Amino acid sequence: MVKLSKVKMGILEFLWRINRPASLREISDGVGVKIRCVNMHIINLRRNNYVTKTGEGLYALTDLGKEALGFPRVNKESAERILSRVPYALAFHFYSELDKPLMIFSDSLHDFCEKIRSLDLKSIEFHMFRGDFEAWIKSLGDVELARRLAIIRESNLSGEELRDEIYRAVKSRCDELQNIISSL
Structure with missing residues (x-):
């Protein structure tokens, strides 16, 4: 598993805490980082399958994203x-x-x-x-x-x-x- 930056971990943690899909603006407000920066991190998180796009402009945590936060995979x-x-x-x-x-x-x-x-x-x-x-x-x-x-x-x-x-x-x-x- 790739070592993630503090901001990327913050995004994953935020998505886990709210436990539902969120927009870039909501993520930006939740982690205290500009939308442009969040967008770049989201692109990378999606590429590595930690986050998925669920709807028009909404992003959600994947099982791999939960694993990055230290949670065991549930089968x-x-x-x-x-x-x-x-x-x-x-x-x-x-x-x-x-x-x-x-x-x-x-x-x-x-x-x-x-x-x-x-x-x-x-x-x-x-x-x-x-x-x-x-x-x-x-x-x-x-x-x-x-x-x-x-x-x-x-x-x-x-x-x-x-x-x-x-x-x-x-x-x-x-x-x-x-x-x-x-x-x-």
């Missing part, structure tokens, strides 16, 4: 492993605070996604700010989603806004992994 087997159920002992057990279990657990990423929608906000905030969600998701083998949750944690959101961001990130990842399983 059908790893997607199935990440989405599969785990034994009770390895499930995520929710607490409202230390030594106060809610007697609620999630044994899969899909189950976790559904439980987040109705779980007590106190529990979500307790686990989020301790990094518990990231650690459990990393134990499932999903380094990328764990990093997304770390970014959400670092944004210091709280309440329903925090719940919504976690739900969106987990739901989007579940859908992405399911698509990998279905398409291969």
